[in-house]
Amino acid sequence: MSSIANLPAVIRNRYHGFISFLFLLGLWSAASHYNLFSREYLPTPVAVVTAFIRLLSSGQLCISLGSSLLRIIAGFFVGTSLGFVFGAAMGVSQTMEKLFAPLFNALRQVPVIGWIPLIIVWCGIAETSKITFIAIGAFFPILISTFEGIRSVSPSYVDVARVFEYSRFKLLSTIVLPGALPGIVSGIRLSMGTSWLLVVWAEINTRSAAGIGDLLTRSSEGKKADVAFVCIIVIGIVACLINELFGQLETRLSSWRKSYR
Template identity: 45%
Template structure:
């Protein structure tokens, strides 16, 4: 089905956005994304939100811009609610105020300093937990005897909610950096152990038969058969573990810290600086999204052989 493509010429006169003309043309290359994006584009223009070259950029994105519709609708609702003062400004400030606060935090260096500290913590905890989980998951996956010894304890401990470890860890480790790194490492450890173990156990029997035909020893079997077959599951563990580590970082900094992005949000909440809280939450979300994209790119690179296999 052909979807009409709508082109809008916009006149920027003294800072105002004025749609001048709509031209509808049928084209087989058009997509539902253009039509959907056009709806919120007209809506944003009517409230003079996001003027400038954005209309053309978004319309050119087409289907890829569909993921922006819900966030932009939420942003529009936020703008309308605050503009017409439907909520107290102390609870929900204007988007413009949050943007100004964010820029002030960047210029002062406060945001970058706190973000650097948080990234160092999450890096240390993630790599410590991931390495330990990779070793334990591999051992449990390769040896049923090790699984019989360690498996029941591991599976029972991982049923404890992650935030439930905070009181005990504070008693054991205090509230210093050791507590924060250890707490962050727990999430990565769980994810890596479980996914590595499951990935190794799910290696198809046909692959093992091939190894027997070629008379691989144990090292060759692991390096050429088991590890490549389990790699997709291991990378899933990396992705989940990194997300959990970032989540637990914020929890650790909420609990007891004097610096870090989580601490800045907790402190701003206590003194009712809602704009700082929202700006901090935005930063946490963006950094988390960037981390996920990096792991996705790494996964695509390491598993590029699968694309070659399926397209051959």
């Protein structure tokens, strides 16, 4: 134990996890080395790395990943901006809340994937349908978090602002929105995470152009387990990155809020 304690903190904190991952890798290598399963089912780690390099050097991986990310950005942008606007309106005004809450609550009950067949009929299988689908998925988390974020702003702050006779705009921009910001950012993180998995769903169900989901489906149709593995790992890493990135943003914003207080 003492030897572990001497390691730098970065490694020390990840020491056990690192061991587990190594163990998994060992297990995997052994299973494929002794041909426990056919290669078609379980590729060797070396085959996966080779497939990764091959996909990378042919540019296929970059093109797939790039087109998926472009779709996400478009869908995410449409979804979050609409979600933010509606969430803010409902948060600020009780009338708005009463008007829209039942509608959105009803629509929210549809599992996002359930929209796929309908969107295909409405928008076809080209880009529009993929972006619409992602937008729907990104819409709800941000709607709810914006709404709740605004509602969580302490009424006493608002009262104080009223005493100082803040204008509506000033009240919104200096009290309400900053107060709701951490909530909104966590909504953005959720939206982004959802978008990432929805783009894969969209691409699996509407295959018209390149994308990481399309690459994934192709790999399973062609029984290329090595490519499938590469895709799974890449999708996982991107998901982790998104989570990490927006998580950082979230902590930074809430710590700012604390000091602000």
